Amino acid sequence: MGFWDRSLRIFKCLCGHGKQSIRQLAQQTGFSKSSVHRLQQAIAGRNCHPESWFWETEEGRRWLTRLVVATLYTFGFKRGVGVDTISEFFARLRLHTHVGCSPTALRGVMQTLEAELLAIAHAWEHDGTAHGEVQEIIGAVDETFLEQLMLVFLDVPTRYIVLETPAEDRSYATWKALVDERLKALGTSVLYLVSDRAKALIQLAEQGLECVSIPDCFHLVHEIVKRYSLAIARPLSHARQELKRAEEHHARRQDWAGGTPVAEEAEAQVEARQTEVQRWEAVQNAYRHHLETLSLTFHPFGIADSAPQTSAQVASRVHAEVDALEALAVSQQLPSPHDVLKKVRKQVPALAALVDFWWEGVRLDLEHAAISPMGRRWAEESLLPLVYWEYHVAHTRCARRKAKMRQALAAAQGTFGHHAITQGLPPQALMEWHAWALHRVSVFQRASSAVEGRNGFLAQLHHNQRGLPKQRYKVWTVLHNFDCRAADGTTPASRFFRWTFPDLFETVLSHIEVLPRPRQRPYNGSAKLLTS
Secondary structure, rough: OOHHHHHHHHHHHHHOOOOOOOOHHHHOOOOHHHHHHHHHHHHHHHHOOOOHHHHHHHHHHHHHHHHHHHHHHHHHHOOOOOHHHHHHHHHHHHOOOOOOOOHHHHHHHHHHHHHHHHHHHHHHHHHHHHHHHHOOEEEEEEEEEEEEEEEEEEEEEOEEEEEEEOOOOOOOOHHHHHHHHHHHHHOOOOEEEOOOOHHHHHHHHHHHHHOOOEEHHHHHHHHHHHHHHHHHHHHHHHHHHHHHHHHHHHHHHHHHOOOOHHHHHHHHHHHHHHHHHHHHEEEEEEHHHHHHHHHHHHEEEOOOOEEEEOOOHHHHHHHHHHHHHHHHHHHHHHOOOOHHHHHHHHHHHHHHHHHHHHHHHHHHHHHHHHHHHHHHHHHHHHHHHHHHHHHOOOOOOOOHHHHHHHHHHHHHOOOOOHOOOHOOHHHHHHHHHHHHHHHHHHHOOOOOOOHHHHHHHHHHHHHHOOOEEEEEEHHHHHHHHHHOOOOOOOOHHHHHHOOOOOOOOHHHHHHHOOOOOOOOOOOOOOOOOOOO
């Protein structure tokens, strides 16, 4: 029997029978008189505040354990708050007399939690692999440089982190060895990889995993933005500043020299500055329109009519927008248009190939379903566009692109709702077809922005921790996979394995039985024993 269990038994005897002698307490509890005396002194020493009695009860002790573990779990692990700050927080709650709250004691609890989290995740991943339904991975791969080089491999549709580990280098051999080990453990394969076109990552996809390597649309657009955005924004900002100065100068001239040649000259300056501002605003609007159109083109459906597209059509339309951007850059004498857009043009065919690859999977599914030609047209031209635009309207943040997608969605809803097959299918069949379409839509992943976001999150945690504590990066991976919940309440692990896992926090809390004892302090004779 531990210290807190013995202390609780003494406390219950005092609450149930009032003040008693040490001999009587020893007879009732079965403890030695010396042990009873020490436990009474400890209870008296902890009885320092009005709420102290609650922490002596069984319910209070359980709640105190939950409070300490939840604070370390939420703020220590998930937000990177240091144990010195958490120790100060517990001290302000006046818990230091009931639980060990020093930084050293809290580090010990965090190490225990780390070990429990890793053991639970290992067991759950094994259960998910054995009993779940693991799909082929659509991977996003990248590396981030923290205290150590970190390699990150994430399944884009489910956001499950397949691999997140420090490494000595980012060569093909390193990637291949680590990825093969993880794929073997998970019992799955990779459908295609999205990457920033690093040579080692292309080789990993095409040679190591024998799958399709897709350029990242996020990086492709970023190549244009980082070269031209500031080149347009700077002269626009300068033109607006000059317009403001000209207007102030004109106002001063009007006050004392209205109608004179000096005032007319100031008015002409204002008009010239307004023309310059309008010119650069038109350039910026044209630039943003081309970027927006380029982004809206990389879809398996046309944004104008939701008609199915081929990779050749997508590539042709993207090249047209790139040519328009190049013409705009040349006309406005923006820096190095050729070098930037040459890299973009080089990646367009490989990125557009994802469209044909996706349609190939759709048509293979429909062949296995053995439906009529009319049913296939309904699935390709009515059902899939509807589900596709629903999905992307919910996931798009840009207001302008979201508005255009909503227009496409409204048209697709009308087409789908008035179709004869839609009206003839029973609700259960429609739900099954919708689930299939949602799965196919999630397979179309053109960007690795999810792994880029993960890299940024790791950088923030690394900054908060002032380094990378041993084993902590593994805990961060576990928390992301098993305790990062979407709006529907699912975690990346439950989506990846198609298996329901228990609540991670409640599970790890159930494994923590004893918290560290508070520091030994001299007995304060003025403290009163709790006798009722």
